[in-house]
Amino acid sequence: QRRARYQHIISSMSPGLQGEVVMEINRKWIQKVSVLNQLMAEINNPKLSETFSGFVVEVSLRMQSAVHAQGEYFGQPHLLYILIRGLATHNRRIRRSGAVWGDDFVLSDISLVQASQAFALTYVELTTLSRDCFLQLVESYKDACPELARRVRRFCGWLAFQRALLKEAKRRRREAGYIADSDEADARGWSKGSSASWQSVET
Numbered sequence: 001q002r003r004a005r006y007q008h009i010i011s012s013m014s015p016g017l018q019g020e021v022v023m024e025i026n027r028k029w030i031q032k033v034s035v036l037n038q039l040m041a042e043i044n045n046p047k048l049s050e051t052f053s054g055f056v057v058e059v060s061l062r063m064q065s066a067v068h069a070q071g072e073y074f075g076q077p078h079l080l081y082i083l084i085r086g087l088a089t090h091n092r093r094i095r096r097s098g099a100v101w102g103d104d105f106v107l108s109d110i111s112l113v114q115a116s117q118a119f120a121l122t123y124v125e126l127t128t129l130s131r132d133c134f135l136q137l138v139e140s141y142k143d144a145c146p147e148l149a150r151r152v153r154r155f156c157g158w159l160a161f162q163r164a165l166l167k168e169a170k171r172r173r174r175e176a177g178y179i180a181d182s183d184e185a186d187a188r189g190w191s192k193g194s195s196a197s198w199q200s201v202e203t
Helices: 004-012 013-032 034-040 048-063 131-140 146-177 182-187
Strands: 064-068 079-085 088-090 092-096 118-122 124-130
Touching: 004 088, 013 034, 013 079, 034 048, 034 146, 079 088, 079 092, 131 146
Parallel strands: none
Antiparallel strands: 064 124, 079 124, 088 092, 088 118
């Protein structure tokens, strides 16, 4: 309901005011989502600023709310997660309000995507964005601003290249005996029984 009220209020504003309000409210997490942060880096480009900021506003309005009870496991690939309230563990770290994960949700190859599963230490509220929804928005800007789609494709290609290199390097290290088989579980970001594995707190 809170999310629905927020979207209703924002949608009733003028386009210019929408951009200012959404940017101010969501700036903290937008800066943590690489693909969006790169687009917002063009905010001072007079040819791209209006279109790119409008796109980010639409992305923010398409976010969906999700809640999970304490002690619940949640998370799936191709979803971007922003933690609004509560505490969760993800990738052996404690995440709190403002934390973002799954920002590689734009990648199509699931083998290159980092683990997105998390565990709710308390009741948690999140907002999420699916890959399909994001790409539909990109497609809707194809005619008005082809440069937007080109930037997103370039980002996806570069991120996939980086992840593929890391994956191959890890495979070779494993074959050479530098990585134990048990590290596969750690690579998924899980620690089911020991709080000692929580290495840091996400702010």
